[in-house]
Amino acid sequence: MEKLTEQQIREHLEELKGWSFKDGFIQKHFVFSDFKETFSIMTRIAFECEEMNHHPNWENVYNNLTIRLNTHDVGGITENDINLAKTIESLVKSK
Numbered sequence: 620m621e622k623l624t625e626q627q628i629r630e631h632l633e634e635l636k637g638w639s640f641k642d643g644f645i646q647k648h649f650v651f652s653d654f655k656e657t658f659s660i661m662t663r664i665a666f667e668c669e670e671m672n673h674h675p676n677w678e679n680v681y682n683n684l685t686i687r688l689n690t691h692d693v694g695g696i697t698e699n700d701i702n703l704a705k706t707i708e709s710l711v712k713s714k
């Protein structure tokens with residue numbers, strides 16, 4: 620999987636509302652209603668990640684969830700990160 624250029628990353632992010640490219644990661648901060656809702660969506664995301672064999676760096680504090688994605692092997696952003704971000708968005712929308 621090829622490392623995307625900064626220009627390519629920015630183009631993809633136009634379709635990913637709330638996602639930004641910072642410190643070598645694409646990232647987004649989510650706020651849900653409470654811990655139960657947050658952990659429930661994290662569980663659904665986790666199962667998709669296993670299917671995709673692509674996993675987030677994430678931090679959860681009560682109803683806050685920060686997700687950071689990159690591809691370790693290439694030390695940057697690849698289509699795998701974009702695809703996972705899109706999957707996360709669709710799971711969050713269908714919650």
Ligand SMILES: C[C@H](O)[C@H](O)[C@H]1CNC2=NC(N)=NC(=O)C2=N1
Binds near residue numbers: 672689690691
């Ligand atoms: C060995 C295994 O294939 C790798 O560690 C996979 C698993 N999940 C991964 N997740 C993410 N976000 N980046 C990776 O490079 C990655 N690599």
